Amino acid sequence: MTQAADVVVIGGGQSGLAAGYHLRRLGLDFVILDAQPMPGGAWQHTWDSLHLFSPAAYSSLPGRLMPAQPGETYPDAGHVVDYLADYEKRYDLPVQHGIRVAAVHRDGDRLLADADSGAWRARAVISATGTWSRPFLPAVPGRGVFTGRQLHTVNYRRPADFAGQRVIVVGGGNSGAQIAADLALAGDIDVTWATQRPPRFLADDIDGRVLFDVATARRRALDAGADDTGGVASLGDIVAVPPVRAARDAGLLHTKPMFVRLTTTGVEWADGTRAETDAIVWCTGFRPALALLAPLGLRGPRGHVPTVGTRAVAEPRLHLLGYGDWTGPASATLIGVGRPARDAARDIARQLSN
Structure with missing residues (x-):
């Protein structure tokens, strides 16, 4: 009908x-x-x-x-x-x-x-x-051979699902930071945070109100033919919400560069260094x-x-x-x-x- x-x-x-x-x-x-x-x-x-x-x-x-x-x-x-x-x-x-x-x-x-x-x-x-x-998953070599658990942001729920495990969180944006902090604050999870570049935290007093104002001002400037100020991207990538601040200030958010491939039991970096892991959380947008x-x-x-x-x-x-x-x-x-x-x-x- x-x-x-x-x-x-x-x-x-x-x-x-x-x-x-x-x-x-x-x-x-x-x-x-x-x-x-x-x-x-x-x-x-x-x-x-x-x-x-x-x-x-x-x-x-x-x-x-x-x-x-x-x-x-x-x-x-x-x-x-x-x-x-x-x-x-x-x-x-x-x-x-x-x-x-x-x-x-x-x-x-x-x-x-x-x-x-x-x-x-x-x-x-x-x-x-x-x-x-x-959800987007990057085409990282070896993703199909890794025998551990792989999930995207959409599938993540709570730290209790990873108790006692080694977890690599991939992604330098807000989701990656929040999930890495969520896992790290649990206390019984070995968390590695892998990012393409060092994380860029916005100032602690910046929240969504400021970001909306900045994004709107950028669009108005572009529409008026002015130079691109970069908008929100010029300020940083990660809003330091309270749990992220807590984990960061406690020294729990350990970052490493993005690995170049997955192995059957973990990941490998460009210099040949390897790490074993039980799970990978892809916070890749x-x-x-x-x-x-x-x-x-x-x-x-x-x-x-x-x-x-x-x-x-x-x-x-x-x-x-x-x-x-x-x-x-x-x-x-x-x-x-x-x-x-x-x-x-x-x-x-x-x-x-x-």
């Missing part, structure tokens, strides 16, 4: 909900199709100790401040899930959970979203699928989950779809939201997605009125 809506939003996490808020305010006919069986997006699947970089009031979607979490300056992931569930209910957003969209096709003057529950025809589509479902857009033939360099704002250049009925700076400054964050979501909804409203 094929159903119809003026706008189909694919993905019911923070980006899809922000889009829904603005589409609702503009009085548009829309539906949000979400693969998750419950509200909360990818926040439902993070590791146990994960906390936001910013206080609750600075981690909010449009229209509704996130309430503070008692006893926590930086809310944990469970608090975020509760907030997103409440947000979805508060604004009566038409989210259909447990619906996975496999592909988006052109269908005359409409776009057709093929879902496992049936197809949806739409005058416009917002892709808000995020990146969590597409994600790629945009855009396979469903393949029938449209829009992919450009680095897997990105060329856009003007959030609108796809080669398919103006399609908007992409929440994948990072290329779809709006800081648009992969809770506080950052509101503005590009508003712009996308307004653009769609103008398009549909013609």
Whole structure:
């Protein structure tokens, strides 16, 4: 059975909900199709100790401040899930959970979203699928011969799963630092932190509020034709959230350069040094989950779809939201997605009125 809506939003996490808020305010006919069986997006699947970089009031979607979490300056992931569930209910957003969209096709003057529950025809589509479902693993030689445990950030949950083991954490970003700290603070785990370059910690007083302001200022400067200041990357790579500071200041975060290959029982560095390990946690990032857009033939360099704002250049009925700076400054964050979501909804409203 094929159903119809003026706008189909694919993905019911923070980006899809922000889009829904603005589409609702503009009085548009829309539906949000979400693969998750419950509200909360990818926040439902993070590791146990994960906390936001910013206080609750600075981690909010449009229209509704996130309430503070008692006893926590930086809310944990469970608090975020509760907030997103409440947000979805508060604004009566038409989210259909447990619906996975496999592909988006052109269908005359409409776009057709093929879902496992049936197809949806739409005058416009917002892709808000995020990146969590597409973890990236680097092609390091020997990865297939290592007999220990390998997992990505998406599979990590808690230090107790590695009690008494030797663990190598790979990746010099926030996830790598937080998971290395989580394991090191447990006290009974031998942790090695492998990074491409020495870790660059931001000043301890910098959190997500500052990062959002810096990212926004950079985008405005670039749009005005000014020189690129480097934005957040110029400040460092790692937000020193309390657990990371604690592990760093206690001398527990021992870093080594990135190894060049895996052996059957461990890793080997360029100088021939080897280390045995029981597990490797790859904190090596994600790629945009855009396979469903393949029938449209829009992919450009680095897997990105060329856009003007959030609108796809080669398919103006399609908007992409929440994948990072290329779809709006800081648009992969809770506080950052509101503005590009508003712009996308307004653009769609103008398009549909013609």
